[in-house]
Amino acid sequence: MSDFVLNDTDSEVDSDEELQEAFAKGLLKPGLNEEIEVTQKNYVNNVADLKLKLKDIQLKLPWIETLDLVTAVAPMAPDVALQMQETAQRRKNLKENSKGHQLYDPTQNPVLNEFKRENLLHRQAQAAVVEGIKKLKDLGIPTRRPDDYFAEMAKSDEHMQKVRKNLMAKQAAQARTEKVRQLREQKKFAKRVQTDARLKQAADKKEMLEQLKRVRKGKSSDLGFLDDNKGSNKGNNKGKDGKGPQHKVNKRRAMKDKKFGFGGKKKGSKQNTRESSNNFDGFNGHAAQKKNFKTKSFKVNSKKNQRPGKSKRKNNKR
Numbered sequence: 001m002s003d004f005v006l007n008d009t010d011s012e013v014d015s016d017e018e019l020q021e022a023f024a025k026g027l028l029k030p031g032l033n034e035e036i037e038v039t040q041k042n043y044v045n046n047v048a049d050l051k052l053k054l055k056d057i058q059l060k061l062p063w064i065e066t067l068d069l070v071t072a073v074a075p076m077a078p079d080v081a082l083q084m085q086e087t088a089q090r091r092k093n094l095k096e097n098s099k100g101h102q103l104y105d106p107t108q109n110p111v112l113n114e115f116k117r118e119n120l121l122h123r124q125a126q127a128a129v130v131e132g133i134k135k136l137k138d139l140g141i142p143t144r145r146p147d148d149y150f151a152e153m154a155k156s157d158e159h160m161q162k163v164r165k166n167l168m169a170k171q172a173a174q175a176r177t178e179k180v181r182q183l184r185e186q187k188k189f190a191k192r193v194q195t196d197a198r199l200k201q202a203a204d205k206k207e208m209l210e211q212l213k214r215v216r217k218g219k220s221s222d223l224g225f226l227d228d229n230k231g232s233n234k235g236n237n238k239g240k241d242g243k244g245p246q247h248k249v250n251k252r253r254a255m256k257d258k259k260f261g262f263g264g265k266k267k268g269s270k271q272n273t274r275e276s277s278n279n280f281d282g283f284n285g286h287a288a289q290k291k292n293f294k295t296k297s298f299k300v301n302s303k304k305n306q307r308p309g310k311s312k313r314k315n316n317k318r
Contacts, residue, residue: 063135071128071131073127074123074127076119
């Protein structure tokens, strides 16, 4: 310490440069200001005292309170073992057939190792459960809840009724809100459909007028758009189900149309033609020979025992 001289006599604190110079000269050494006593600690392994302490802190409880078990691992299921074997073989083929031709070691695969670890824990727990249920049955402790067991309610019936009413009110409010929302959406959809239909009709009408204008000016001679318009009008006259006309059919009018005809030429419709003269489908020659010419009737006399007239019956009485 005698060789160590401070450059700045006015300052009591050593500067960094002076400390670096002193460290370079070897003047700074541990233990210069305070002497450190080195003590050696002796470790004692007193087994007897440790066992006594363990007995003091150990709880002496029955097995039903602790449920501690020491069992071996349960056997592995055959399907699980087969699945693990197939997975290992598939990964081995995938690794060895890759570009690098790496050698595959199943023990180094983290995926298989994790699965094996979980399977080991599952088998250990399974063996403990089997052994624990067996011990519980030996002690006469039931392991299943009876079928007629009813749990005691923590709340009173009045409180549960209030809760039920509150839930029902909330459910009804939600249903009402949902119904109103659906009706609002249906109205919007119906209005949108009507608007689209009007726009489509206006567009079709505009297109038809433009085509008609072109035909009038002589720029086009195609009148097919008129037939299309008629077909669309016929389609619009259908009923709600789209199967028949919208107006109601008059049965009386239909029967008259069926009997007397509807539309077309009426005059001369019953005149004979070459086709009608050559058609003998409804002609019966045997019946035509039995005509009653006395009464000037062209009807066939099908009644054999016909009642005589009044004058004949009067003459027969005489």
